[in-house]
Amino acid sequence: MLATLKPKALFIGYGHLAKSLISKKLLSLLNIYALNSKSELKDINLKKKIFKNNYTYDYVFLLTRPKTFLSTGTQFQKYLSKDTIVISCMAGIKFSTIEQILKTKKIIKIMPNVMASNNKSQTHLYLKNKKLMSNNLIKLLSSFGKIINVRNEDQINLATSVYGSGPAFIAYIVSSFVKASKKLAKPFNINELEVLELFKNVLEINTTSKMLDSFISSISSKKGTTQAGVNYIKSQKIEKIIYTTLHKAYKRAKEIDSEQKSAKTK
Numbered sequence: 001m002l003a004t005l006k007p008k009a010l011f012i013g014y015g016h017l018a019k020s021l022i023s024k025k026l027l028s029l030l031n032i033y034a035l036n037s038k039s040e041l042k043d044i045n046l047k048k049k050i051f052k053n054n055y056t057y058d059y060v061f062l063l064t065r066p067k068t069f070l071s072t073g074t075q076f077q078k079y080l081s082k083d084t085i086v087i088s089c090m091a092g093i094k095f096s097t098i099e100q101i102l103k104t105k106k107i108i109k110i111m112p113n114v115m116a117s118n119n120k121s122q123t124h125l126y127l128k129n130k131k132l133m134s135n136n137l138i139k140l141l142s143s144f145g146k147i148i149n150v151r152n153e154d155q156i157n158l159a160t161s162v163y164g165s166g167p168a169f170i171a172y173i174v175s176s177f178v179k180a181s182k183k184l185a186k187p188f189n190i191n192e193l194e195v196l197e198l199f200k201n202v203l204e205i206n207t208t209s210k211m212l213d214s215f216i217s218s219i220s221s222k223k224g225t226t227q228a229g230v231n232y233i234k235s236q237k238i239e240k241i242i243y244t245t246l247h248k249a250y251k252r253a254k255e256i257d258s259e260q261k262s263a264k265t266k
């Protein structure tokens with residue numbers, strides 16, 4: 001698409017998540033500008049600084065931390081025209097709060113994750129006004145990976161826990177397994193890549209939780225090595241620990257919005 005015909009998007013905040021959303025595909029669909037904490041504006045397609053903001057944007061992506069938006073978000077009103085669609089990627093911030101702070105109703109909430117950089121984000125999407133969705137918007141959000149539509153705003157908080165923060169929890173669990181294997185294997189060297197491949201292989205042949213459960217039973221012969229380990233894991237209530245981990249992230253997502261409001265009224 002000709003650069004002059006492409007819609008313009010402003011990324012307010014250009015940190016970890018924002019950078020992971022940028023791909024060749026997205027750059028082919030949009031002219032992207034990014035704003036940082038010093039109000040410096042950068043043309044991402046042309047990789048250069050812009051000294052004057054002459055644009056009205058078709059899309060404004062909210063990519064600052066929630067706290068930043070709640071404390072200084074009103075200053076972002078100036079980047080919006082009556083047609084601008086606001087796409088919030090922020091954890092916890094409610095629709096109604098964005099409406100209030102930015103004085104617009106053209107809002108879409110999405111919860112992508114940093115795997116968008118590999119087109120692997122399972123992006124959850126919530127909107128009140130279905131008319132805001134266009135083929136163009138579907139195309140550009142699909143550049144992050146899969147889109148999963150949800151009907152209830154609270155489902156975005158759940159997605160924040162499982163899909164937004166979840167990759168870090170999974171990385172922690174896998175990394176712990178690798179470290180423990182290495183520790184056990186000392187003084188022999190264990191090939192880290194082989195251990196990581198083991199995770200991929202287990203998931204490749206077991207594609208449902210039911211399959212994983214029967215996979216465990218099929219390896220756990222009575223009084224065998226697997227049973228010794230599995231019995232220990234079960235006794236440590238791993239499932240409860242993981243539930244609590246996810247619940248803490250979910251609860252935190254729900255707290256963020258109200259926490260700031262109460263701080264303002266103090």
Ligand SMILES: NC(=O)c1ccc[n+]([C@@H]2O[C@H](COP(=O)([O-])OP(=O)(O)OC[C@H]3O[C@@H](n4cnc5c(N)ncnc54)[C@H](OP(=O)(O)O)[C@@H]3O)[C@@H](O)[C@H]2O)c1
Nearest residue numbers: 013014015016017035036037063064065066089090091164
């Ligand atoms: N990271 C994830 O995996 C993930 C996943 C899902 C959702 N999210 C959501 O995405 C948002 C950003 O997270 P992140 O991890 O990318 O945070 P981050 O790396 O800390 O990035 C925040 C960005 O906001 C910029 N910023 C701060 N104040 C600003 C202001 N007044 N005006 C314009 N820009 C400002 C910062 O600019 P400087 O560079 O100048 O400091 C920085 O580029 C959060 O709301 C989070 O809930 C993150």
